Amino acid sequence: MVKYNQSAILTIIAAHILAGCTPSPAPEHEDVRPVRTLIAGRTLGSVGANYSGEIRARYESQLGFRTGGKIVARLVEVGSHVKRGQPLLQLDPSQEMLMVNAASADTDAARSRVAQSRVDVQRAEQLLAKNFASQAELDHQHLALDQAEAQLRSALARQQMNANLRGFTTLVADRDGVVSAINAEAGSVVAAGQPVAIVDADGEREVTISIPESRVDELRKAKSLQISVWAHPGKLWNGTLRELAPATDSVTRTYSARITIEQPDPVLLRLGMTASVFAPDVEGSGAIRLPLTAIADHDGERQVWIVDPKTKRVVRRSVQLGAAQNDSVLVVAGLAAGETVVTAGVHQLHANQQVKLADSTPSPASGSAK
Known part of the structure; x- marks a missing residue:
């Protein structure tokens, strides 16, 4: 009986010794995730x-001839600097010269008719004074003189018009500038008003x-x-x-x-x-700029992860976004300047998770808030 008790005691002691040698279970290890962060700062304006x-x-002048014809000379090149009134292109003036000559002949004929009508009026006045002519005949001569003078004025106007057309065969610059384009060459036939040259003003x-x-x-x-x-x-x-x-x-x-x-x-x-x-300031007020990678969508809300500088743990924060451009977005509400925001790996974090910060960089174009 005694021997049995001793064996039982030894068995119990050995079990306790083995139990003391068995290692206790290791505490659960918390996953510390490295993240990239950014220090939020306000910028005047927006993402831009x-x-x-x-x-x-x-001022860009599209120049064209005021009369049609065939171009016979190109007097400047593209890129040439020209002065106001300088000739650019020249039309064949032979047709206009014929029109000027015809108008001059019509003017001379009208001038001769006026002179003859004046002589007829003087003769009719002398005959009327001697009772050799009637008043009706004198009135008729006055009417003929008025008609001749009107025809002379018309002929002079046509002569001036044709002289102007003769001048319109030369295209000149209307201002100082650079010839940026010429759309016709010598030999081309152009219509009146067709743009053939462009001059960019100085x-x-x-x-x-x-x-x-x-x-x-x-x-x-x-x-x-x-x-x-x-x-x-x-x-x-x-x-x-x-x-x-x-x-x-x-x-x-x-x-x-x-x-x-x-x-x-x-x-x-x-x-x-x-x-x-x-x-740079299309928003008109101060705002915080963040990369789009810092924004997470959770339950229909736009959120960011804020890092507590003391505990190095993250907290979820809802924000209100403004304009976006390329890879940046404005945060107009929900975030304060100076807070540390996670900019990469936001979809792999959970609330109160401890993180390891990489080098934090300031927000692009950050500055003090006004």
């Missing part, structure tokens, strides 16, 4: 609106752009416009909206707009250069 366009002259320069209908109001409300060109990427010019088309183009369905460049540099800004027009 950028439009591509072309530099053009404020002085004011503009950028022509096309605006989608969804951004027309933004462009109208823009407080400032900045213009840059590809050829000089580090240079900026200020601009103002001068003209906005009232209707869309039938092909592109966009609105055409002209932006006047303030104080243009004629050396740097050449006609035809590709330019960009940037409207």
